[in-house]
Amino acid sequence: MIRRKKISVIGGGFTGATTALMVAQKELGDVVLVDIPQAENPTKGKALDMFEASPVQGFDANITGTSSYEDTKDSDLVIITAGIARKPGMSRDDLVNTNAKVMRSVTEQIVKYSPNCIILVLTNPVDAMSYEVFRTSGFPKERVIGQSGVLDTARFRSFVAAELNVSVEDVTGFVLGGHGDDMVPLVRYSYAGGIPLEKLIPQDRLDAIVERTRKGGGEIVNLLGNGSAYYAPAAALTQMAEAILKDKKRILPSIAYLEGEYGYNDLYLGVPTVLGGSGIERVIELELTDEEKKELDKSADSVRKVMQVLNA
């Protein structure tokens, strides 16, 4: 019997609810939106509201809200967005203690009901949270994946397209490293219509775009005033979900568990990967200049520092 894929989204807040809608709109599968018991009614309400949008928009997907993990049983993909988000004046790393506890409790439930699923992690600080989910789950590394690079690259691509007044579709970008202000946007591997960006944009403007990309999350936090970005993060999760559920084998940046790649061990960090039906099917290793490697080392050190809190 053919059955639709099943996607559970843990955390029914801004990013979780938006992701639930986007994956349903793309007909990637039926969606179960999960939040804590105190939020059961609003979660059910959001899910029903989305389902009622489906006849107008013409997508077929069941969307249900719940606080019971039994309803997530046999999910193919579980997306974790549960936890707290930062407010102006905070860094993503300030969320580590609260969200690490949330990761441990939700992961135990996910594993209990969907032992064969692939897990995508969004919750911040996302490199460290991916590590926490990985070690709590006991899953193989290819089935626990963090999201940052698709979003960071999307920001870079948006800013470049606006600068050149060209289609966003023709701009490709490349961001490596942790999801913090010292992430590493690699201009050398970025193009517009196949033309290296360095040939199209003066260096000082490129530097400004790189800096704006690094601080992209904070720019939205300051504008929103009471939470962080959710439309672009949900779009990023949806693209990764599609690559996995349709076994597209797309080359996308993911936060992956590294065992020697790029010279790092026992660390989750953003790197280029092939994403397909088994999750991370391959980490692509690139030659970096000394300067790029130094920047990546700095970003990896920042992630390690946050992880020390987990191990304390």
Ligand SMILES: NC(=O)C1=CN([C@@H]2O[C@H](COP(=O)(O)OP(=O)(O)OC[C@H]3O[C@@H](n4cnc5c(N)ncnc54)[C@H](O)[C@@H]3O)[C@@H](O)[C@H]2O)C=CC1
């Ligand atoms: N990696 C990335 O690129 C990005 C990461 N984020 C992160 O995603 C997380 C969620 O952000 P938002 O959705 O905006 O926050 P939000 O506050 O709108 O939603 C979080 C939801 O999680 C729920 N929750 C808390 N503990 C839970 C538990 N134990 N089980 C189930 N649900 C639980 C809350 O009730 C709330 O509904 C934050 O940590 C944020 O920093 C957000 C955007 C991008």
Ligand SMILES: O=C([O-])CC(=O)C(=O)O
């Ligand atoms: O900035 C935040 O706290 C949320 C996030 O990770 C992003 O939008 O990049």
